[in-house]
Amino acid sequence: MNNKNKIITGLIIFIGIITFPFWYNMGKAAPGIEPELSAKARAAKKCVRSASYMKAEHMQLLDAWRESVVRKGERIYVNEEGKQFNMSLSNTCLDCHSNKAQFCDRCHDYASARPYCWDCHIDNPKEKE
């Protein structure tokens, strides 16, 4: 290696530039976001399913609800404990989670998810009254 010094300095500078975004942003990561529970949701203790299931699978659950209500006309959901719920986004989910901005939107914004539920489903039956 004839140009040992030049090559090594070049490499160090190159790696420095390439990794610049990582060390520049070190320790500045935006904190994860916690959805805020409304008083009614907190009092109910448990959602339709367990909290971990709802966190991970609420979109699949809503999709299954949609299919059942719209296409089969079956509107009552019976969970594992035998408790019954009317399957309705606006009237059941948002009845407890009446703080859509702090509950739904906050997480969706953070995850950059843009569900178009609210194009049709009226966001907040309670607040608008």
Next chain:
Amino acid sequence: MESSRRRFLQLAGISALGLGVGAKPVFNAFAKDHGEAAAPQFQKGANALKAKQWGMVIDTRKIHSLHDLEPIIEACKKNHNIPELKNKNHEVKWIWEEEYHHAFPGKANKFLNEKAEHAPFLVLCNHCEDPPCCRACPTRATFKRKSDGIVLMDFHRCIGCRFCMAACPYGARSFNFRDPRPFIKEENKEYPTRMKGVVEKCNFCAERLAVGKLPACVEVSNGIIAFGDLYDPESEVRQLLKTNYTIRRKQGLGTEPSVYYIV
């Protein structure tokens, strides 16, 4: 050569069998993982009204002027968040008034009685037994519900191609050319609105039948509209059909409309 191929196939067959047997417990474990104990279920509501084919009998003898129809149309608009659009081309209609000539084009004689000539007729989706709109729909967004014969829309699936509008011989379908939200006079929070780019129509108040209520229009109609199961000989509609002469819209097309008119 001959024997080595046979040998190879034998070996391959045996190892495939072995794999199948060996993998079964693994698959079973996966299956168990998914099928949880007491899986959640979907049910119909306890009060839900049931029928084989919902139908309507509209007594046009009781309709004298637009005044009689306004509350009916208004109740529907209020219940389903139907926008009030001034532009006739953008209008959204579920149930509306129509003159005899347009409602019953095949039956409009050259010389008609006063009543047919001037009184308004109430028209809506006929919830046909053989609906052409459902055949036209490429996404099955509109479908005939097997359980009660209602022709329904799944707005989630509608791509707005409007084939169903072209296929419907009754003009019972409307397209949302613009966002309907700003044009809804009074929002009913219980029912969703629609968005720009979907087709909508009368749903025989499927959401009300599911909780044991009659359709909104029937409830406020003062006896103009009767509602019931066309396949139940004891139902109110069948009694009316038995005792009165009735007509249906464009019956010759073979769509078998479920809305009858006493004239």
